[in-house]
Amino acid sequence: MSDRAIPDVRAKEADKKAPRGTSLADHPLVQLTLVRFYEFIREPEALFWVFAFPILLAAGLGIAFRNRPAEVLKIAVVTPEIAQSLRQEKLLEVQQLESGAAEEALRTGKVALLAAPGSRGTVVYRYDDTNPEGRAAHMLADRAIQKAAGRVDPISTSDQLMREPGSRYIDFLIPGLLGMNLMGSAIWSMGFAIVDARRKKLLKRLVASPMPRHYFLLSFLLSRILLLVVEVAALLGFGALLFHVPIRGSLLDLAVLCLLGSFSFCALGLLLASRAKTIEAASGLMNVVMMPMWIASGVFFSSQNFPGLMQPFIKALPLTAVIDALRANILQGSNLAQMAPQVGIMAFWLVTCFALALKLFRWR
Amino acid sequence: MPEIASNSALRVHRLRKAYKDVVAVDGLDLELQAGECFGLLGPNGAGKTTTVEICEGLTEPDSGDVEVLGQRWSSNAAQLRQRLGIQLQDTQLSEKLTVFETVRLFRSFFRQGAEAPEVIARVQLEEKQKSRVGDLSGGQKQRLALACALVGDPDFLFLDEPTTGLDPQARRQLWELIEEFKQSGRTILLTTHYMDEAERLCDRVAIMDHGREIALGTPRELIASTCAEQMVEFTAGSASKALDVPALRRIEGVREVRTENGAVLMQVTELHTSVPALLAELTRQNVPLTELRTHSATLEDVFVTLTGRHLRDE
Numbered sequence: 001m002s003d004r005a006i007p008d009v010r011a012k013e014a015d016k017k018a019p020r021g022t023s024l025a026d027h028p029l030v031q032l033t034l035v036r037f038y039e040f041i042r043e044p045e046a047l048f049w050v051f052a053f054p055i056l057l058a059a060g061l062g063i064a065f066r067n068r069p070a071e072v073l074k075i076a077v078v079t080p081e082i083a084q085s086l087r088q089e090k091l092l093e094v095q096q097l098e099s100g101a102a103e104e105a106l107r108t109g110k111v112a113l114l115a116a117p118g119s120r121g122t123v124v125y126r127y128d129d130t131n132p133e134g135r136a137a138h139m140l141a142d143r144a145i146q147k148a149a150g151r152v153d154p155i156s157t158s159d160q161l162m163r164e165p166g167s168r169y170i171d172f173l174i175p176g177l178l179g180m181n182l183m184g185s186a187i188w189s190m191g192f193a194i195v196d197a198r199r200k201k202l203l204k205r206l207v208a209s210p211m212p213r214h215y216f217l218l219s220f221l222l223s224r225i226l227l228l229v230v231e232v233a234a235l236l237g238f239g240a241l242l243f244h245v246p247i248r249g250s251l252l253d254l255a256v257l258c259l260l261g262s263f264s265f266c267a268l269g270l271l272l273a274s275r276a277k278t279i280e281a282a283s284g285l286m287n288v289v290m291m292p293m294w295i296a297s298g299v300f301f302s303s304q305n306f307p308g309l310m311q312p313f314i315k316a317l318p319l320t321a322v323i324d325a326l327r328a329n330i331l332q333g334s335n336l337a338q339m340a341p342q343v344g345i346m347a348f349w350l351v352t353c354f355a356l357a358l359k360l361f362r363w364r
Numbered sequence: 365m366p367e368i369a370s371n372s373a374l375r376v377h378r379l380r381k382a383y384k385d386v387v388a389v390d391g392l393d394l395e396l397q398a399g400e401c402f403g404l405l406g407p408n409g410a411g412k413t414t415t416v417e418i419c420e421g422l423t424e425p426d427s428g429d430v431e432v433l434g435q436r437w438s439s440n441a442a443q444l445r446q447r448l449g450i451q452l453q454d455t456q457l458s459e460k461l462t463v464f465e466t467v468r469l470f471r472s473f474f475r476q477g478a479e480a481p482e483v484i485a486r487v488q489l490e491e492k493q494k495s496r497v498g499d500l501s502g503g504q505k506q507r508l509a510l511a512c513a514l515v516g517d518p519d520f521l522f523l524d525e526p527t528t529g530l531d532p533q534a535r536r537q538l539w540e541l542i543e544e545f546k547q548s549g550r551t552i553l554l555t556t557h558y559m560d561e562a563e564r565l566c567d568r569v570a571i572m573d574h575g576r577e578i579a580l581g582t583p584r585e586l587i588a589s590t591c592a593e594q595m596v597e598f599t600a601g602s603a604s605k606a607l608d609v610p611a612l613r614r615i616e617g618v619r620e621v622r623t624e625n626g627a628v629l630m631q632v633t634e635l636h637t638s639v640p641a642l643l644a645e646l647t648r649q650n651v652p653l654t655e656l657r658t659h660s661a662t663l664e665d666v667f668v669t670l671t672g673r674h675l676r677d678e
Contacts, residue, residue: 031472035461042460200456208420208452210445210516211473364422 032219054181055238062243065169073137076102076111085148089140113137166246174239175330176299179323183265187286190269195282204364232258248333261322264346267353274360293319321345373398373551379428381414388414390575401552403566411575412555416524420450449518451509453525459498463489467511474516487511503534523554559663578670587661596630596658601651608649615641
C-alpha cells in the first residue's frame with residue numbers, strides 16, 4: 001500500500017530546473033540565525049536595554065561610588081607668619097582670621113584646628129582630640145611648622161600610595177552587571193521572540209514548513225553567541241578603559257563562563273516561553289523569575305548580606321553562581337577548577353530547564 | 365477495500381476531531397484528484413480549518429485516516445513537508461524582516477524550488493522586495509504568504525481562507541495568482557466562506573456544516589441540485605395591504621418561497637413564465653410591487669437551501 005504514491009510532478013521536470021545553490025548562506029540554520037539577528041538589531045529598545053543600559057548603569061554607579069582623593073582639612077590662624085608656614089602643606093586649607101572670628105570658626109566646626117602664637121615664639125594648637133579630623137590637622141600643621149622652622153628628618157622616607165584597582169566598588173559592580181546582563185538578554189531575547197512568534201502563529205507556520213525543528217532552537221543559541229561577544233566586550237571594555245577594572249583570570253575561562261551562564265539562562269528563558277501565548281503572560285513570568293535574582297544574587301551588593309538561613313538557596317540560584325564565578329575570574333584570577341561548584345550549578349540549570357522545556361514546549 | 369485510483373492527491377476517511385465538548389469534524393470523508401482545485405465551503409466554525417490542519421499534519425485527529433500524495437503523516441512527514449505548500453489562516457510573518465528576507469528564509473527550508481527573487485516576481489511583489497513586512501498592505505501580505513507557500517515548488521497547495529478581509533481588487537489579484545498555479549496542474553485545497561471565490565476557482569466543492577459534509581460536487585452540479593436555476597427576489601405589499609405568500613407557491617414553476625427581512629425569495633425553473641405569472645398574481649392580490657430582482661442561483665443559495673442559514677450569519 002505504501003508505494004502507491006503519486007508520481008512526483010517535479011521529478012519529470014527536475015532536469016529543467018537549475019540546481020539549488022549550495023552556498024552556506026542558503027543553509028536553513030544560517031538563514032534562521034540571520035533572521036534572529038536582523039530582528040534584534042531592528043528593535044531599538046532591545047539594543048538600548050542590552051548594550052547601553054548596563055554601561056550607563058556602570059558609569060552612574062561608578063561615578064557615585066568613586067574613591068575620593070584624601071580630603072583637605074580646614075584650619076584657622078591668626079598671624080600671617082604662621083599662615084605662611086602652614087600654607088606649605090597642601091593637605092591643609094589655611095584661613096587667616098581675627099582671633100574672635102577664629103575662635104568662633106573652631107567652636108562651630110568650620111575649621112578643625114586653630115593655630116595661634118603663644119608666649120616667647122611658641123605656637124599653640126587648639127583642637128578637639130576626640131575628632132579624627134582634629135588630630136590629623138594637628139599632625140599636619142605641626143609637621144609643616146617644624147619643617148618651615150628648619151627641622152630635618154633624621155631618616156628620609158618616601159610614600160607609596162595604595163589605590164589598587166580590584167578592591168573598589170566599581171570592580172565589584174562590573175562582574176555583577178555582566179551577570180545581570182547575561183541573564184536579562186538571554187531570557188528576554190528567547191522569551192519575547194518565541195512568545196511573539198507563537199502569538200502571531202508564526203511558530204505554527206514554521207512547523208508547517210520542512211524546517212528542521214531543532215534548527216529553530218539552535219538559531220537562538222547561535223545568534224546569542226554572536227551578541228554575547230559584543231555585550232561582554234562592551235561592558236568589560238568600558239570598565240577597563242574608564243575605571244581600569246582589571247581582568248585577572250584567563251580570558252578563555254571567562255569566555256567559557258559567559259557562554260555557559262548565557263546558555264543556562266537561554267534554557268530558563270525557553271522554559272518560561274514554552275507555553276505562554278501572550279507577551280503579558282510571558283513578561284510576568286519572566287519578571288517573577290528574575291526579580292529575586294536581581295535582589296539576592298549579589299549584583300549591586302554582596303549576597304552575604306542576607307541571613308545565613310537563606311544562603312543555600314541564594315547560592316543555588318543561577319545568577320548567584322554566574323556572578324560569583326565571574327567575580328572569582330575577573331577579580332581574583334581563579335581558574336575554572338576553583339569554580340567547580342558554580343559551574344556545576346550552571347550546568348544543572350542548563351540541563352534541567354532544557355529538558356523540561358523540550359517536554360513542555362508547544363509550537364502553537 | 366476497493367482499489368483507489370492512483371491519482372488521488374488526498375484521501376480523508378471517517379475523520380473525527382473534538383475539542384473538549386465541541387465536535388469540530390464529525391466523520392468526514394473526502395477525496396481529491398491530483399490536479400484539481402477543491403473548495404471546502406462553510407460558515408465559520410464548520411470545521412474547515414480543523415480539517416485542513418489535520419491534512420497538513422499540524423493537528424492530530426481523534427480518529428480517522430488521512431493520506432496525502434499517497435503518504436501518511438505518521439511515516440513520511442519529512443518527505444511530505446517538502447512537497448506541500450501551506451498558507452495558514454491569519455499567520456503574521458515577522459514585521460521587521462523585508463519581503464526578500466522572508467521568502468529567502470522559507471526558501472532555505474526546501475530542497476528545490478525557484479530562487480527567492482523569482483518567487484517574489486511571481487506574486488508581483490518585486491517593487492516591495494526591500495520593504496519591511498510591517499509596511500505592506502493586507503493584500504500584499506497575503507501575496508507574500510502565498511509566495512512562502514509556493515517557494516518549495518509544491519505539488520499540493522493548501523490555502524486556508526486566502527482572501528478573507530481583503531478588498532475586492534486585492535482578492536481578484538490573488539485569484540489570478542491562484543489560477544496561474546492551477547494551470548500548472550498541481551492540486552489545491554482551498555477553504556473559503558466566499559461563494560464567489562469557490563465558484564470562480566474550484567473545480568469541485570464540498571459544503572461543510574457542523575463538521576460534516578452536506579453537499580459535494582462541481583459548483584454547477586450543486587446549483588442544479590437545488591432544482592432551480594433562477595432566483596427571483598422582490599418586495600411587495602405594505603402594512604395595510606399584506607401579501608398572500610401561500611398563493612405564490614401555487615404559481616407554476618415556483619419551487620420554493622421564503623421571506624427574509626421583508627423581501628420574498630422564490631426559486632423558479634424558468635424566468636420567462638414565472639415572472640409574468642408573479643406580476644399577474646400581485647395584480648390579482650392588488651399589492652404594489654416596490655422592488656424586483658432576478659439572478660442565477662449561486663452556491664450561497666445552495667447553502668441557504670440546505671441549511672436555512674446564510675454563510676456569514678455568524
